[in-house]
Amino acid sequence: MSQGNTGVTIEVSTPRECETPSARAACSVLDVLGRVSGKWSIAVLLVTTQGPARFTELERQVKGISRRMLTLTLRNLERDGLLTRTVYPTVPPKVEYTATPMACELYDSLVELAGWAERHVEAIDRARLDYDVARAAGGDAE
Template identity: 45%
Template sequence: MHEILNLVGDKWSVLVVRLLGEGTMRFNELRRAIDGISQKMLTSTLRNLERNGFVTRTIYPTIPPRVDYALTELGRELLVPVTALAKWVDTNRERIDEARVRFDEQQA
């Protein structure tokens, strides 16, 4: 279980899965949509998700080559808990921020 959570539980994988849940995207579309991710990290994240069966990579023989990424059936199943987690964060963002402020004030 720990190994699988490490594969899909990092922040970049969660963001990629959420974005691909909206539909097929190209590499640069993903990169523009994810603030702060480097090309190297996005490449690594997509390869990891593809290797583990969550994402498909389709190459079209055009000039320049076109590459599309999409969720597999397994990836769409993963989207369910990822979406629930995102909703939970949105619902509890203020409580989390308040807890951080209280903690930081106690540490000062």
């Protein structure tokens, strides 16, 4: 297997709107929510909260993710303190990713959010349909 993703870099910058102390706190919260709400992050967290997982296991279980995106996602989650990366000194090296207690707490919140979505999916679908019908009929000109 190729190790072609070893040169993946992470760019860190502060947007202009996040430069004041009060805005920085809001931007940090939005950054964290954006990171953990991404489809790849959620999928990786769902797997790793069930127990340690190796890269190839994650690649198999997270359908549709590329090797590069999995590498970036793992690095970002590790950087955020949501995953622990353990390298075992074997030949070849064995690497496992495990969810941290903070990630397990997040998992509980994700389960609650998924439950909320399941309870309200029909109402949301109905609201979308009503909105689309009203817009198609010219009910809301902008």
